[in-house]
Amino acid sequence: MSTPQLRQVLAAAAVGAGLTLQAGPPGAITAPEALSAATDWGLANPDADTRAGVVVVLVDGLGWRQLQERRGHAPTLRAWLGDAESTPGGGVARTCAPSTTAAALTTLGTGALPGVTGMVGYSVLNPRVGRDLPGDTTPDAAQNLCLITWEGTAPDPRRWQDVPTVFERLAAGPRAAGPTSLAVTIGPARFAGSGLTEAALRGPAHLGADRMEDRPALAAGALERGVPLVYLYVGELDHAGHRHGWRSQQWLRQLERLDATMAELLRRVPTGTRVLLTADHGMVDTDAAHRLDLTAHPALARDVVAVAGEPRFTQLYVPHSDPEAAAAVADRWRSVLGERAAWVGTRREAAGLLGPVGERAESVLGDVLVAMADNWVVVDPRVHSESAIAMPGVHGSLTDTEMTVPLLLARA
Known part of the structure; x- marks a missing residue:
């Protein structure tokens, strides 16, 4: 199995949640590619009569190396790491170049590389x-x-970055129960309608939660309403890393908050929900x-x-x-x-x-x-x-520390 790529994650999660990915433009991820990734990662279950929802957690700035070195402070993620390390992919993925948020979130959101999206x-x-x-x-x-x-x-970010997002390409699958919405995004309220959101992740309704700890309840509520795909953004580690460096106590406190939030997410979501955690890039201290x-x-x-x-x-x-x-x-x-x-x-x-x-x-x-x-x-x-x-904390280049990110799967 080839190394998973960030560009595959959202589309694979959608297919794993039972949704259909309609045709996209040249350079964007295809439905067969998404299904192949979903199958390789254990998201697809073609024999099931119904499919539980999937939550994609994007942790801004959480590189694989950072998580490995600080795993002792994150018991929930440490358990997810242990499960991932026994799988063929080893729980890692590669982000795009440059390893920076605008490029990577658009690659995640569209399934297309930066040369195609212009981001x-x-x-x-x-x-x-x-x-x-x-x-x-x-x-x-x-x-x-x-x-x-x-x-x-x-x-206009919608017109300039006009590669359709994965969300815009979704349709209900043949066994869908008919939810009122196929997907939602969750993150700080100010992200609704922002330039980057419009360019990279446009399509679904955005549920605003400025506190990290408030996001699991919104995710659980959406899944309970029948929404099959949830995207949940966490930016607090990236902010702490930029301001203080990723080896700082401030960054470590945000990792501990993230770990507790992920434990709460698994407690709240319906049984059978898959949680797929990844990141847009890692970070180096300078x-x-x-x-x-x-x-x-x-x-x-x-x-x-x-x-x-x-x-x-x-x-x-x-x-x-x-x-x-x-x-x-x-x-x-x-x-x-x-x-x-x-x-x-x-x-x-x-x-x-x-x-x-x-x-x-x-x-x-x-x-x-x-x-x-x-x-x-x-x-x-x-x-x-x-x-x-x-x-002190920077990213964007081609080092393994910046380019290698986690790809961790947990089930409620």
Whole structure:
């Protein structure tokens, strides 16, 4: 069995819950792919007359390594880990590149890779700015579109990211009992109608619960009403990791909260419910000694007219998006960074990482992409805020710590 992929999770859960996945566009997960994953993971039960519901728990920032190292503080998840480690897949999955929330949640929500959806980073060059920037342009945050917040002059997220979500492709299965809704999402109330939700997870009703501990009751209530598929988001670990680092006591307290919440979820949901827990990315801790300031390195700053992405996966734009200039910039960055970079390549070389680069991604993707190794970051005070530069917990690159996430199955 091949390593499970994050892009398979939501579709496999839907099929495992007895729903039908209708045809999607090229690059999106297909119904046979979803059924194969559901069968491999023990979600599909074709001999059953009825099927219990499935809850997909997405824990933002909970990498496999983080969970393994802190499993002693999470007895519920430790038991799920023990069950998973005895299975062929070992309880792990691979997220997409870049390993960042906007890209990964859209890959989860659509079953398509970032090159297809265009959700290729935390921020990108705003498509309304355009790629034809002259050589005297100075990088500035105002050039960028944040794919988390969609603030400022931004396109309609539904129209710009128009790959249909898994939720939009669902239909009741042949043995469905006829629920009033096929799926719901659960998370902070402010997520309803947000730019990222509209781009990545649009379709179902959103049930708002700002406290992590209040979400299991909403999930149980939906399942009891006959809703077969529930998506439950947990973002508290990611917030703590960004602010304090994932090795901090603050992060550990959020892991303990998560563990108690998962125990409560299993107690509340109807018997037979499957809970599938995964994450969008892992995290590494960095420090001032591992930050490269772009403005302090003239060789790196040369011919760079815009900077987007994130410090672990930087996107650089060259004058007029000239391919020869991009190749020269990529060569200089490889030479200067050396082993501090995991990968440096041009937009034309990006398909190997991001999946097929379609028109949407082509319009915003950096001319040069820089994925950092170990715990190195690239920052630019013209683009990044002081708090972003000082952030101890980071992600986005290609290391196993960031790319490998849990895939744990529990049954009520």
